[in-house]
Amino acid sequence: MKILIADDHRLIIDAVADKLSELEPGIEFVAAVDARELLERVGEPLDLALVDLSMPGADGLSHIQQVRQRCPDLPIIVLSGQEDPAVMRDVLDCGAQGYIPKAYSPAVMVSAVRLVMAGGVYVPPMLLSMSGRDAGPSADAAGQPAEAARGEALGDLLTERQVDVLRLLSQGQPNKVIGRSLGISEGTVKIHLAAIFRALNARNRTEAVMKARALADKPGSMSRVV
Numbered sequence: 001m002k003i004l005i006a007d008d009h010r011l012i013i014d015a016v017a018d019k020l021s022e023l024e025p026g027i028e029f030v031a032a033v034d035a036r037e038l039l040e041r042v043g044e045p046l047d048l049a050l051v052d053l054s055m056p057g058a059d060g061l062s063h064i065q066q067v068r069q070r071c072p073d074l075p076i077i078v079l080s081g082q083e084d085p086a087v088m089r090d091v092l093d094c095g096a097q098g099y100i101p102k103a104y105s106p107a108v109m110v111s112a113v114r115l116v117m118a119g120g121v122y123v124p125p126m127l128l129s130m131s132g133r134d135a136g137p138s139a140d141a142a143g144q145p146a147e148a149a150r151g152e153a154l155g156d157l158l159t160e161r162q163v164d165v166l167r168l169l170s171q172g173q174p175n176k177v178i179g180r181s182l183g184i185s186e187g188t189v190k191i192h193l194a195a196i197f198r199a200l201n202a203r204n205r206t207e208a209v210m211k212a213r214a215l216a217d218k219p220g221s222m223s224r225v226v
Helices: 010-020 035-041 062-070 085-093 106-117 160-170 175-182 186-200 205-215
Strands: 002-006 028-032 048-052 076-080 098-101
Touching: 002 010, 002 035, 010 028, 010 106, 028 035, 035 062, 048 062, 048 106, 062 076, 076 085, 076 106, 085 098, 085 186, 098 106, 160 175, 160 186, 160 205, 175 186, 186 205
Parallel strands: 002 028, 002 048, 048 076, 076 098
Antiparallel strands: none
């Protein structure tokens, strides 16, 4: 496995590499200290890129967008000192697979990386819980999902928009098609899916659909769409 760590502080690069070495033996780490070097490095075969949001030579999210354009299949996780939910949404809308505030613990970072490497998207708990209309039950500071309430109807657990996403999910539609059908970005679809998984205590798309169908017959459910 080869992981790129892009940050203008060498101490952070070394600390992140040291912690991520727990993932598996023999990981190769490469570093970039500014946006120019980052764009040069992504030309190499990589399995993951962890990128600081504020780097020398970076203009807003331009370096994230350029990496995504050059390497559409490369998983990207943003590490940042910013904890503004609007910034987090913008980053995820750019196609990043995760956003980890630097204030979070190293253990959360490792868990988030494992999730992303398994094909998931890491959404900070504060973003999921910032609005009852846009997210399911919140997660704790360690990034562990809160237990879904048992015995509740589907309509009590999900917002109408989340039910719309779930309806298309149950038809086997990919994220791009879901986003196009609902007029939202693929990044926003991923945020809704993460909230749905947490609300239903589901580990993946199939399990979410199965649990939703089990709840569909309960009073107040949205059975007509799943």
